[in-house]
Amino acid sequence: MDTLIQSPSPQKRPCCVGDPLPIEFSRISTPEQMNNLLEAFLGLSDSSSVFFDCSLERLLESRASDSEQNQMIERVLKLGSVLIEAGERSARKLACKHNSIVWALPPDLTFKVFSLLDTRSLCYAAATCSMFHKFSMEPLCYSNIDLTSIVPKVNNAVVSAMIQKAGKDLQSLKLGILSSPTVCSTKNSVNASGYSWNSKKSRQCKESCVLTRSCLTSLSADGGAAGALLRRLHLYNIDRMDNAALCAALSPCPSLLDLEIVGLHIELRQTLESVSKNCHFIERLFFESSKTGRDDSLKSPTCFELVNGCPHLTSLALRGFKLHDFKARILVKGFRKLKSVDFSTSYSITGSFLRNLGSGSNGGSLEVIILRDCIQLKEVEVARFLAAVLAGDFKLLRHLDISNREGLAGEAEWYKRNNSPSILPIERVLEERPEICLLAEFPDVGSFIEIVDSDMDSDALQLSLPFTSSSEGSYSSDHGSGNEDGRDVGYVVYEESSDEVDILTI
Structure with missing residues (x-):
């Protein structure tokens, strides 16, 4: 030596x-x-x-x-x-x-514990030691993938790797950039998304987003194995996602129950057509427009297709679209199991779609109605709705939000705002129906121009469709629910004997 x-x-x-x-x-x-x-x-x-x-x-x-x-x-x-x-x-x-x-838990129980971790904690645990890394490779640990963040942190490769690890065990997938939440009242906790729909995405966040339109292609790999049992899909502010990419991602997801879309540059009509075609078992649909007031693509036939194609829908939120009353009426009266509707920041709803919904129709099962900051929501329509509530209709109603930061619209001209509605029987509703959480917050002084986005083009302000005067009809009639052609429209009720049942049971 x-x-x-x-x-x-x-x-x-x-x-x-x-x-x-x-x-x-x-x-x-x-x-x-x-x-x-x-x-x-x-x-x-x-x-x-x-x-x-x-x-x-x-x-x-x-x-x-x-x-x-x-x-x-x-x-x-x-x-x-x-x-x-x-x-x-x-x-x-x-x-x-x-x-x-020295590890006290047996392998099967350890796998179970790791499967309960959120995605971020699972990655931290995998980097701790070789033993934890081995446990974290179990596909069941990736059944609920949450890659959302305030700033961009992942790319398509990371998403693809996660989906491939989960394989056929994938049940929930959340992707994208979250907008910074704003401070809100605890009474607004009914907002199921958990993210402020009034807050603006920072330009820096939008420009540096690394997810592209192909971030969901792994759902279709291996014959759609990963998307086959997917139950929940939430997508936030993925700027490069388009209609074709989203529709392609939904096609291998027949078991989807919960779809939430916020801030994607996609069209409402095409999205709803894809949902009604591919997601027959969906129960919750939450869709917030990326360009408030600009999307007027939804037509009556698409509403009928959605009602017939998705009979199990219980919660519907369409925020920031030009959603007219007759289209809202088709949706609300058509879904038999509907319990919650949210048409916040709609640029066309006056409230007339609520007429004659409280008794003898599907609308009587509503538990949550949110019409916050709807520009054309009329004071007289709200008053008639509250009168129907006092008369005993809408017995299951538990939450109502008619707040408007610019006040309610006048009876004849919607741009004449009323910041202190005097004809609304709010106190009486709170007294006689104490089980209802009624939010009716209005400013002392309002200016309509304040709610117009500076980036919005002139088309967004052209709310030109005439509405039935509030003095015509009442909540005991169906007046005020016309369609694009000027004709009255009915509504579709899903029947067990229809052809759609055969399609769903195959």
């Missing part, structure tokens, strides 16, 4: 740098000899570092040129890094062995 670690003689020039090993090291031909050499090095005391420094200096001085000296230094650094990596690998193996011995 002594001959193996002795320093070269100063009078004798060592082997050239190009040789794989010094001449003495060439005798090492078996693992046992290498083990002995490494053990000899490890047996040196900490004070031996001084001798290493001196030896290295002598070796460098023996080199004829600077290039040879640099090459020797690089080999020393490389050898040191190799030893460090080997030591770290051995430390991880030893720690993994130790953890497996």
